[in-house]
Amino acid sequence: MTSDEFDVIVIGGGPVGENAAGRTAAGGLRTALVEAELFGGECSYWACMPSKALLRPGHVLAAAKRMPGVPVGDRLDAAAVLERRTRFTSDWDDSGQVQWAEGAGIVPVRGRGVITGEREVTVGDRVLTARRAVVVATGSVPRVPSLPGLSDVPHWSSREATSAKEVPASLVVLGGGVVGVEMAQAWAVLGAEVTLVISQDRPLAKFEDFVGDLVADGLRADGVTIHTGAKASSVSEVDGGVELTLGDGTKVVAEHLLVATGREPATRDLGLEAFGIEAGKALPVDDTGRVSGVDWLYGCGDVTGRAPLTHQGKYAARAVGSAILADARDPEPWTVTVATADHAAVPQVVFTDPEVAFVGRTADQARAAGLTVKVVDLDIAVAGSSLHADGYKGKARMVVDEDKRTLVGVTFVGQDVAEMLHAATIAVVGEVTVDRLWHAVPAYPTISEVWLRLLESYGL
Ligand SMILES: Cc1cc2nc3c(=O)[nH]c(=O)nc-3n(C[C@H](O)[C@H](O)[C@H](O)COP(=O)(O)OP(=O)(O)OC[C@H]3O[C@@H](n4cnc5c(N)ncnc54)[C@H](O)[C@@H]3O)c2cc1C
Ligand SMILES: NC(=O)c1ccc[n+]([C@@H]2O[C@H](COP(=O)([O-])OP(=O)(O)OC[C@H]3O[C@@H](n4cnc5c(N)ncnc54)[C@H](O)[C@@H]3O)[C@@H](O)[C@H]2O)c1
Numbered sequence: 168m169t170s171d172e173f174d175v176i177v178i179g180g181g182p183v184g185e186n187a188a189g190r191t192a193a194g195g196l197r198t199a200l201v202e203a204e205l206f207g208g209e210c211s212y213w214a215c216m217p218s219k220a221l222l223r224p225g226h227v228l229a230a231a232k233r234m235p236g237v238p239v240g241d242r243l244d245a246a247a248v249l250e251r252r253t254r255f256t257s258d259w260d261d262s263g264q265v266q267w268a269e270g271a272g273i274v275p276v277r278g279r280g281v282i283t284g285e286r287e288v289t290v291g292d293r294v295l296t297a298r299r300a301v302v303v304a305t306g307s308v309p310r311v312p313s314l315p316g317l318s319d320v321p322h323w324s325s326r327e328a329t330s331a332k333e334v335p336a337s338l339v340v341l342g343g344g345v346v347g348v349e350m351a352q353a354w355a356v357l358g359a360e361v362t363l364v365i366s367q368d369r370p371l372a373k374f375e376d377f378v379g380d381l382v383a384d385g386l387r388a389d390g391v392t393i394h395t396g397a398k399a400s401s402v403s404e405v406d407g408g409v410e411l412t413l414g415d416g417t418k419v420v421a422e423h424l425l426v427a428t429g430r431e432p433a434t435r436d437l438g439l440e441a442f443g444i445e446a447g448k449a450l451p452v453d454d455t456g457r458v459s460g461v462d463w464l465y466g467c468g469d470v471t472g473r474a475p476l477t478h479q480g481k482y483a484a485r486a487v488g489s490a491i492l493a494d495a496r497d498p499e500p501w502t503v504t505v506a507t508a509d510h511a512a513v514p515q516v517v518f519t520d521p522e523v524a525f526v527g528r529t530a531d532q533a534r535a536a537g538l539t540v541k542v543v544d545l546d547i548a549v550a551g552s553s554l555h556a557d558g559y560k561g562k563a564r565m566v567v568d569e570d571k572r573t574l575v576g577v578t579f580v581g582q583d584v585a586e587m588l589h590a591a592t593i594a595v596v597g598e599v600t601v602d603r604l605w606h607a608v609p610a611y612p613t614i615s616e617v618w619l620r621l622l623e624s625y626g627l
Contacts, residue, residue, distance in 0.1 A: 173199045175491060176288045176297040177304055178280040178437070181208020183468030183480035184304035185268065190488020192272040196299060200273045201280035201290055206264035209306055210477045212256045217329040218349055220252040222518045225356035225389075229520050230582060233556035245334050245357045252329075259330070282438035286463050300463050300491045303450055304484065305437065307430040307469035312341075315401040320409055322402075323425040325350070334358045335422040339411050341399055342427035343370035345517050348382055350425060352519050355389045362392045362419050364399055364411065371517065374578065375529050377544075377562050378517075381580045385521050394419075432470045449473075454505045455495055456487035465491065473506070474513045482506055511536075511575065514592045516585040521561060524588035527576035527595040530566050539569045543624045547581045550612035556582050561614075565621045573598045579617075587615055601625055 173196075177188040180202030188200040205212050224243050231239040257263055268275045278290040286297045309324045311317065323331075323338075328350045334357045340347050343365030355361040363370070363386065369379030370386070370393070383393055398414040408422040432449045440446055442461050449472030451459045456471070458464040467487045468480030483506040489495070495504040517523035527533075533540045547561030561581020568575045577591035594604060605627050609615035 171199070171293060171295050173197045173274070173295060173297050174299045175199070175302065176201065176280070176295050176300075177302040178282075178288060179203075179208070179304035179306055179433075179468070179470070180206040180264070180268070180275070181304060181306050181468065181480075182210045182477050183306070183484045184208070184302070185264070185273075186481040186484035187302045187304055187465075187467055187488045188268070188273045189271050190485055191300075191491055194488070194492040196492065198273050199276050199288075199295055199297075200268055201276045201278065201288065201295070203277075203279040205259065205261040206268060206275060207261050211264070212259050212261075213326040213329050215477050216255045217252050218325075218346075218353065219518055220255040221248065221329065221353040221357070222349060224248045224251075225353065226518075226520050226522075226582075228356070230556060233558060233582070235557060243357060248357060249332065249334075256330070279436075281436065282441070282464075297463070300465055302456075302487055302491075303434075303437065303439075303458075303464070303466040303470055304468045304480075305433040305470045307475060308433050309426065310429040310431045311426060312399075312428050314341075314399055316403050317426070320402050320404050320424065322409065323423050325425075325427060327423075328354070328425045328427070336360065337408070337421040338362070338423050338425060339364065339409070339419045339421040340425045340427055341411065342429070343367060343372070343379075343395075344427060344429060345371065345515075346427040347425075348386065348517065348519050350427065351391050352386055352389055355386070355391045360421070361390070362394065362421060364394045364397050364413065364419065366396070366398055368395050371523065373529075374517075374523060374525055375564055377564070378523050378525070378578060378580055381521050381560075381562060382517070382519050382523065385519055389520075430469065430475065432472050434470060454486070454500070454507060454509070455490035455498065456483055456506065457490065467506075474509045476513065476515055479506075479509060479513055482508065508596055512592065512596045514588050516588060518585070521581050522579075522584050524579045524584045524591070525577070526588060526592045527574070528566060529576055529578070530564070533566050533568070533575050538575060540575065541567045541569050541625065543567070543621050545617060545620055545624055547579065547584075547614060547617050549614065549616040549620060551614040551616050552581070554612055555614055563617050563621060565625065567601060567625060571598065572600045572602060574601070574604070581614075584614070590615065590618070601627060 192198040283289040337360040371379040409424040450466035467483035490504040500507040514526040552559040566576035
């Protein structure tokens with residue numbers, strides 16, 4: 168056994184752990200970053216980056232097809248798309264990330280970290296101690312449903328769906344969340360025959376209803392067969408693939424099955440039970456990331472279950488890093504050591520065609536939070552959108568807190584709406600009143616003019 172002393176030990180070298188470690192190292196604290204697989208984490212190699220690299224070419228092709236005068240082929244060059252995807256994962260080689268960590272003054276430690284005592288992390292035969300804090304940023308793992316037959320049948324998780332080296336002839340996707348819809352569309356556009364099985368009435372059930380309806384239309388237009396309100400009852404291996412049986416007896420046969428039924432915080436086998444924390448459950452943290460009742464232990468990112476998105480995890484990591492540096496206790500909301508936005512101002516883009524851009528609360532969530540709201544719904548139909556693409560189809564919703572006259576939620580669905588989201592995020596976080604927003608005049612002719620139409624429909 169060798170032993171090493173640090174100020175801070177971060178367990179998990181995904182985007183979130185890297186940001187926490189980067190922050191404390193930049194503040195002059197000797198920081199170790201422990202990673203069991205690849206530095207860069209799920210996001211870089213099997214999630215955000217490869218999935219968006221798989222989706223983007225299809226969006227460009229669809230956009231070009233909606234633009235008369237642009238000579239365009241009928242289909243993607245799948246091999247070139249897969250090759251570019253592989254470049255975005257650095258061919259699953261993390262040496263660039265290790266170099267970054269070292270350059271940032273972080274000590275990378277390869278291996279699985281286990282908390283073996285107060286301020287102590289064991290990695291193989293190395294015992295690391297932390298004078299100041301241990302940060303858990305171990306991310307999340309796929310949640311596998313208890314579906315009869317599933318444990319005996321080889322199937323894809325999001326890892327295989329983002330790293331496959333060739334386009335399958337056919338794919339059945341179980342789960343209509345974000346992974347389900349993004350991967351269904353990516354592989355359909357790349358040439359696979361895709362079936363999506365959703366237990367609810369529409370995909371993306373966590374969003375406003377019109378979101379799932381428009382995304383379902385987009386998926387169908389790309390050839391995806393969708394079974395809604397469908398409960399999978401069993402799965403079995405058949406010649407050349409898998410057979411998924413649905414509750415009504417329908418059988419779907421495909422070369423591969425992608426199980427995309429959600430993720431759970433990675434809190435198992437970490438030694439957390441010794442500190443009263445239940446394995447398999449989200450790490451209970453306050454807004455600075457400090458674990459309740461354990462003074463030296465922090466958590467951020469997917470492992471906390473707060474807002475399981477890369478950008479929001481990195482935001483929490485910056486708060487944790489700052490809180491450790493300042494030894495912040497009970498700081499004010501909206502200060503640099505506090506992840507206040509997690510509660511009601513989380514932005515998310517779903518990278519389908521049409522795109523979905525959402526921040527804050529849905530109308531139902533706002534009402535459930537006790538707010539008196541006015542909801543404004545509009546088609547996105549302004550000069551900018553009609554110029555952007557022939558037949559542009561999109562919808563916008565603004566949810567206004569009537570007591571404060573501020574925005575609490577905004578949703579856009581349509582081609583290329585992702586880049587419109589940050590304006591909405593600023594309005595929600597800044598609690599900008601609709602009366603002041605009126606003076607933020609959108610440039611003509613951009614799709615952003617929908618903001619003006621929303622405010623007019625609101626009554627200004
Ligand atoms: C297919 C897919 C697409 C996604 N697309 C997007 C997107 O477009 N935008 C977005 O914002 N979010 C997206 N997400 C969510 C995003 O991937 C996560 O929110 C993000 O990866 C969380 O970062 P993290 O650092 O908390 O965890 P991770 O990225 O999971 O990193 C955790 C790291 O900890 C390591 N680790 C775990 N246990 C230990 C241990 N005991 N010792 C040492 N190391 C350990 C793991 O090996 C891993 O590298 C997507 C998710 C999926 C599945
Ligand atoms: N663009 C992005 O921001 C992006 C992209 C992909 C993933 N992510 C994040 O990654 C995480 C994982 O995504 P996900 O799509 O796996 O999870 P999710 O929670 O978004 O969706 C899972 C879906 O599976 C359904 N489901 C659960 N059990 C089922 C069963 N037995 N049969 C059929 N359906 C079932 C759920 O009702 C839900 O609709 C989420 O936090 C997501 O936000 C984000």
